Amino acid sequence: MSIEITFPDGNKKSFDAPPTGLEIAQGISPGLAKKAAVVRVNGELWDLSRPIDRDARFEIVTRDKPEALEVIRHDAAHVLAQAVQELYPGTQITFGPATDTGFYYDFARAEPFTEADLEKIEARMREIVKRDLPIRREVWPHDQAVAFFEKAGEKFKAEWIREGLKPGEELTIYKQGDHWLDMCLGPHLPSTGKLGTAFKLTKVGGAYWRGDANNAQLQRIYGIAFATEQELKDYLRMLEEAEKRDHRKLGPQLDLFHQQEEAVGSVFWHAKGYTLWRTVENYIRRRLDATGYVEVKTPQLIDRVLWEKTGHWENYRQNMFIAESEDRVLAVKPMNCPGHVLIYKQGIKSYRDLPLRIAEFGSCHRNEPSGALHGLMRVRAFTQDDAHIFCTPEQINSETVAFCDLLMSVYKDFGFEDVRVKFSDRPPQRAGSDEVWDKAEGALKSAIEAAGLPYTMNPGEGAFYGPKLEFVLRDAIGRDWQCGTLQVDFVLPERLEAEYVAEDNSRQRPVMLHRAVLGSLERFLGILIEQHAGAFPLWLSPLQAMVAPIVSDADGYAGEVAEALKAAGLRADTDLRNEKINYKIREHSVHKVPVIAVVGRKEAEEKTVTLRRLGSEQQQTLPLAEAVKVLAAEAAPPR
């Protein structure tokens, strides 16, 4: 039988017997064969050593390609598993995929792995790489695989095959050397030596079998892996950089906020941090004022009866804070929507009133699981830049487009240009009929298309009352943060019986769009701190200019300068301490003050100031009036 191979450039070659990818590569050039990681056969990634038993489109995937990197990482997971089983006999293997930066593998073992174990395991991995064990693919029948893993004491693997695969189905086994194997879809590199050395084990953690908290707890070992040493180094440097920017460190260091045991999951905002907060809040308020929103404030405590109507009592009771008073059970509001519906329902609404955009800087409380709390990023008390747009079904499109415009422009003002959109559709547990969901998903889909933003699907991740768009922004060092959201809700207006009078005098249900740009103020400020590493742009900086005299003779003039800056709307202060100018410069630089205005005898005489910007050693001497004008213009918040 003859096999015809078609190369990407259209050339064809015939073989008498099924050739392997490696043989074809060698036929082209030994150098190429060396660089090859896997091959693409009719669009599918195959092992280099797998005989190609059919006519096929064929392409060699070299080590430097993204698809190859995933194979490298997956190989690393298998080498990790082998190393662990060699070092710790009796440990059961489960699964270990590639991740965005490396790999992990989940193990079942009574003893916990320690940090010290990681070093040993990593050393053994390097040894296995050095052994350069051939990796071979085999196809096994279902029952043979079950029998094998059961005999080997691999209960998790056996269970997976028994319950996850059909009896007739063949499955693939990858052998690493003669003594170790794992069930795997592949593909893999031809031998462990091809993995290279650019990997590192990073942490141990818990994980649940099949990702379900009701199942056995496994131990997950994480690693990072790259195609080259340089990429590994770069990534480690990025991690270091991220650690330096950690808002949980910078927050207290820069005197922005702190957290403590007596108010777990809540934030004590200090004067500087709250200045940052107000700057952000006021900016958003101006943007909302300019785009047709009204701002309201709703009660913190609302009777459980309301939450029963909305469905929150049923769905989220265990995460709500409860208060009791005079035989009433009240819930601290976990969200603002019902309150906004109650405001909407005051008075009869006409179609002429729609769309009605009700906004609130809504303070909410949710009793998040203790293990979920994380600095400002996940708290129990937070404030959303929330709004609900009550509109007709026809208005969903235009409102979505307007919201996307607003959101993108706000993100840009904060220095985020790279924004991705995810579309989350119906979750397994939900309110409302399939018909309503069809309608809501359809409306949202056509709306986001009208907005012209590309999006990816996030199946089953919608809210219980409706599908949602999630807006994810990428920060300065490449991390992603979900912030904004837009959710279509046909359910809540129904449950709380909101209505409007249509043109034909009939009573209709409005659609409710839940939307937030920043998400939670707390979280967004945390992201801002990390984005800027605490060195905020001038308009956001809590303290914008520090006036530092060189000699005490200039103290009086320093006061004048600070007053002039404050009169122009800048946040300025003086540092009149009897310290050397070097000391003051250092201290205010460490505290990330964007502008230090130095005044000495010369400036006091000439009525000038010498400005020094954070991150630059350059000095600029300007007449006071001009300096004030320049700084005031620069410090103005975006409109």
Place this chain on the structure above:
RNA sequence: GCCGAGAUAGCUCAGUCGGUAGAGCAACUGAUUCGUAAUCAGUAGGUCGCAGGUUCGAUUCCUGUUCUCGGCACCA
């Protein structure tokens, strides 16, 4: 919530094989008036997370607990 690790001065950390703790920085006081990233000297600061237990004696050993950190699960 689950698995694992941790908690010593405001911060970063050292230390005590059981005999109530130490450094640097910060703070405070004094001297220094010095032109762009740390002036010098001195002082003060800790029921060693909290509660029990063992012990003549516990910051140290044991138990429980709270919180933090790393994962997982959760995230209206």
